[in-house]
Amino acid sequence: MVGLRKGDHDAFDSFVRLFAPRAMRIARRVLQNEADAADAVQDAFISAMSSIRQFRADCQLATWFQRVVTNAALMKLRSKLRKDIRSIDELAPAFYADGHRIGPKPAWAQTPDEILERSERCRMVHERISQLPEDSRNVVLLRDIQQESTAETARQLGVSESVVKTRLHRARQALRSMIEEELVVA
C-alpha cells in the first residue's frame, strides 16, 4: 500500500497482477464483450492510481478497487450505448396535494431472481445503474451492492452520513422508476 502511494513500480506490478483477473470478471459481466471489458479494466487501473492517495488504509483495498472497476465498466457501458445520465428529480415519485401518489403501477410480476435469469434483463439493470448520476451511483455501489455501512460509505466518499442516506434513498427511487419503465407496460 505504501509502495503504491509512492508510485513504486514493483508495487504497481503486484497490484495489477493480483487484481486484474477479478477486475476482468466484473467488467466482462457488465459489458459482455472482451475488448470493452479490457478497456474498462485499463481505465479502472488508471483511475485507481490517480486517486490512490485519497484511499484510506482502514478500508479494504479489494473492496475499494471493486467499486472503481464496477464504476469504470458502467461508464464504459453508458458511453457505448450513448445513454444520458438521468435526472434524479425527474425520476422521484410525484404526489397529489392530499399525499397520494400520482400514477401508481402494480408491483412487478417477476421476482428479482426471475428477472436476472434473463441476460437482457440483467443488462437492462446494468444500463439503468449506469444512468444514475455519479454521486448516486457511488452510493448505490457502496451501500446496496457492496453492502457497506452508512458510516463506512460516508467515510469513503468524504460526506456526512445524512448525505449518504439522502442520496441513497433518492438513487433507489430513481433506479426503481427506471426499471419500472422497462418492466411495467403503461
Place this chain on the structure above:
Amino acid sequence: MPELSCQELIRFLDDYVDDTQPAELRAEFERHLEICPDCVDYLKTYRDTISLARGACAEDPSAPPPDDIPDELIQIILRSRPAG
C-alpha cells in the same frame, strides 16, 4: 395523531426498509401498509430494486479469479502507469 400519508411513508421508506426507525413510527408505517395496496406495491418494488442492483453487480468474493487474462492486457496496464 394524524394518519400517515403515502407521501410521508415513501419519504422515509429507507428508514423502514433499513429498520432504523423507532418502534412507534414503524408501527405507524405498518398500520398504513395494512390499508394501502399502492404503498405495499411501492415498498415491494423498492426492495426488489435493491435486490436487482445487488444481484446484477455484486461480486462473489469466494469465487476463484479467472485465469484467462491476456498477458498483453497486463502489459498494457503496466505501461499505462501514471507517472508518480
